Amino acid sequence: xxxxxxxxxxxxxxxxxxxxxxxxxxxxxxxxxxxxxxxxxxxxxxxxxxxxxxxxxxxxxxxxxxxxxxxxxxxxxxxxxxxxxxxxxxxxxxxxxxxxxxxxxxxxxxxxxxxxxxxxxxxxxxxxxxxxxxxxxxxxxxxxxxxxxxxxxxxxxxxxxxxxxxxxxxxxxxxxxxxxxxxxxxxxxxxxxxxxxxxxxxxxxxxxxxxxxxxxxxxxxxxxxxxxxxxxxxxxxxxxxxxxxxxxxxxxxxxxxxxxxxxxxxxxxxxxxxxxxxxxxxxxxxxxxxxxxxxxxxxxxxxxxxxxxxxxxxxxxxxxxxxxxxxxxxxxxxxxxxxxxxxxxxxxxxxxxxxxxxxx
Numbered sequence: 416x417x418x419x420x421x422x423x424x425x426x427x428x429x430x431x432x433x434x435x436x437x438x439x440x441x442x443x444x445x446x447x448x449x450x451x452x453x454x455x456x457x458x459x460x461x462x463x464x465x466x467x468x469x470x471x472x473x474x475x476x477x478x479x480x481x482x483x484x485x486x487x488x489x490x491x492x493x494x495x496x497x498x499x500x501x502x503x504x505x506x507x508x509x510x511x512x513x514x515x516x517x518x519x520x521x522x523x524x525x526x527x528x529x530x531x532x533x534x535x536x537x538x539x540x541x542x543x544x545x546x547x548x549x550x551x552x553x554x555x556x557x558x559x560x561x562x563x564x565x566x567x568x569x570x571x572x573x574x575x576x577x578x579x580x581x582x583x584x585x586x587x588x589x590x591x592x593x594x595x596x597x598x599x600x601x602x603x604x605x606x607x608x609x610x611x612x613x614x615x616x617x618x619x620x621x622x623x624x625x626x627x628x629x630x631x632x633x634x635x636x637x638x639x640x641x642x643x644x645x646x647x648x649x650x651x652x653x654x655x656x657x658x659x660x661x662x663x664x665x666x667x668x669x670x671x672x673x674x675x676x677x678x679x680x681x682x683x684x685x686x687x688x689x690x691x692x693x694x695x696x697x698x699x700x701x702x703x704x705x706x707x708x709x710x711x712x713x714x715x716x717x718x719x720x721x722x723x724x725x726x727x728x729x730x731x732x733x734x735x736x737x738x739x740x741x742x743x744x745x746x747x748x749x750x751x752x753x754x755x756x757x758x759x760x761x762x763x764x765x766x767x768x769x770x771x772x773x774x775x
Contacts, residue, residue: 446502446503446504446505447468447480447500447502447503447504447505448468448469448505448507448508449466449467449468449493449504449505449506449508449509449563450467450468450469450508450509450510450511450561450562450563450564450567451466451467451509451510451511451512451513451553451562451563451566451567452464452465452466452467452492452493452506452509452511452512452513452553453465453512453513453514453515453545453549453550453552453553454489454492454512454513454514454515454518454523454526454549455515455518455548455549455550456515456517456518456521457485458485460487461485461486461487462485462486462487462489462492462518462526463483463484463485463550464483464484464485464486464489464492464493464495464496465481465482465483465549465550465553465554466481466482466483466492466493466496466504466553467479467480467481467482467553467554467561467562467563468480468482468500468504468563469560469561469562469563469564476559477559477560477561478556479553479554479555479556479557479561479562479563481550481553481554482496482499482500482504483496483550483554484496484499488529489525489526489529489530490529490532490533493506505535506533506535506536507535507536507537508563509536509537509540509563510540510541510563510564510566510567511540511541511542511543511563511566511567511570512530512540512541512542512543512584513542513543513544513545513549513552513553513566513603514526514542514543514544514545514549514600515544515545515547515548515549516544516545516546516547516602516616516623519544519600519616519618519622519623520622520623520624521622522620522621522622523621523622523623524591524620524621524622525621527542527584527587527588527591527621530584531584531588536584537584538583538584538585538588539583539584539585540583540584541566541567541570541571541582541583541584541601542582542583542584542587542600542601543566543570543600543601543602543603544600544601544602544603544616544623545602545603545604545605546602546603546604546605546613547604547605551605552566552603552605552610555605555608556608557608557609557610565610566603566610569603569610569612570582570601570612573601573612575644576644576645577632577644577645578629578632578633578635578636578645579601579612579615579632579636580599580615580632580635580636580639580640581640582598582599582600582601582615586598587600590732590734591618591621593734593737594736594737594740594748595731595734595735595736595737595738595739595740595748595751596731596732596733596734596736596737597617597618597619597730597731597732598618598732599615599616599617599618599732600615600616600618600623601614601615601616602614602615602616602626612629613628613629614626614627614628614629614631614632615627615632615635617725617728617730617732618730619728619729619730624728624730625724625725625728625730627721627724631717631721633645633646633647633662634713634714634717634718634721635718635721635732636665637665637667637684637686637714637718638667638682638684638718638721638722638733638762639667639732639733639734640667641664641665641666641667642664642665643662643663643664643665644662645661645662646659646660646661646662646691647659647660647662647710647713648660649706649709649710649713651702651705651706651709652705652709654695655694656693656694656695657692657693657694658690658692658693658694658706659690659691659692659693660688660689660690660691660706660710660768661688661689661690661691662686662687662688663687663688663689663769664686664687665684665685665686665687666684666685667682667683667684667685668682668683669681669682669683669733669735669738670682670683671735671738671739671742671743673743677754677758678739678751678754678758679758679759679761680735680739680758680759680760680761681760681761681762681763682718682733682760682761682762682763683763683764683765684714684718684762684763684764684765685765685767686710686711686714686764686765686766686767687766687767687768687769688766688767688768688769689768689769689770690703690706690768690770703768706768707766707767707768710764710766711764711765711766712764714762714764714766715762715763715764718762718764719760719761719762722760722762723760726755726756726757726758726760727756729755729756731755735755735760736748736751736755739751
């Protein structure tokens with residue numbers, strides 16, 4: 416009897432699986448996989464969308480096909496572009512979404528929101544701001560693995576191994592919705608047939624309001640996440656010598672306290688690295704001490720200068736308000752909003768060089 420019941424249950428489960436477990440198949444040769452999409456301003460309330468797909472040639476090389484059209488809705492762009500493609504456009508392979516810089520200044524939240532509502536699109540796709548028109552970028556053949564893959568690789572490489580902080584769709588939405596922090600997105604520029612990261616765009620209420628140049632990303636990333644990799648070159652004071660320091664790890668701590676009813680913030684940055692290059696004849700203990708002191712001073716000066724600019728713009732990309740909220744049970748968000756632009760933020764840096772024997 417028990418064997419009969421087990422067999423009956425197996426049959427029922429198989430029947431349910433066959434009836435309700437079917438999903439629509441998409442054969443890779445019968446669809447066009449969109450790897451990147453960009454949005455630019457158009458006339459009135461309309462936006463122009465450009466989608467790019469890789470085209471695999473008989474000689475195994477890859478070219479790109481770009482489809483462009485206009486709509487008032489970001490989500491509708493793909494539906495309109497479907498009419499221009501011989502095969503269905505599949506959005507599940509999108510690696511990068513780009514926005515024109517002027518469009519970003521007007522606000523991109525509604526366009527980003529459309530992405531998270533598309534179940535086929537992953538939250539780990541990269542976002543980028545383009546200096547100029549995204550259509551000009553996506554209509555070019557960039558890299559040897561397709562334009563979308565090329566753009567994704569640039570961003571991935573600079574996030575994992577260089578100085579660009581984590582900035583995918585998930586991170587953007589988390590920082591936007593969290594109380595006490597604001598999102599940021601890398602800014603890129605087309606230089607002939609190559610792309611270059613030129614800075615980081617800071618957002619307030621979904622609009623681009625400020626940007627920091629690429630050289631300052633080394634210091635900004637140290638304030639927002641613990642990580643390794645990246646490098647910085649110093650011109651030693653009162654000399655013609657240069658020192659390049661490669662980061663091994665950075666750890667930061669943010670402390671928010673009330674002093675006589677006034678918030679005060681201390682950001683401690685611990686930097687560990689190696690001296691990867693020095694243009695002088697040899698690295699004496701005095702030279703090493705000078706390099707360490709100048710790098711510590713530079714970290715403090717650059718970081719505090721950025722923080723002051725953030726306060727003046729009323730943005731908090733470092734997430735100081737978020738940390739204050741989570742560390743103080745009596746946190747008053749309205750008072751913090753009033754106080755934030757005037758609070759004192761001190762940065763303290765401690766540098767340790769573990770290898771110092773390299774010269775040019």
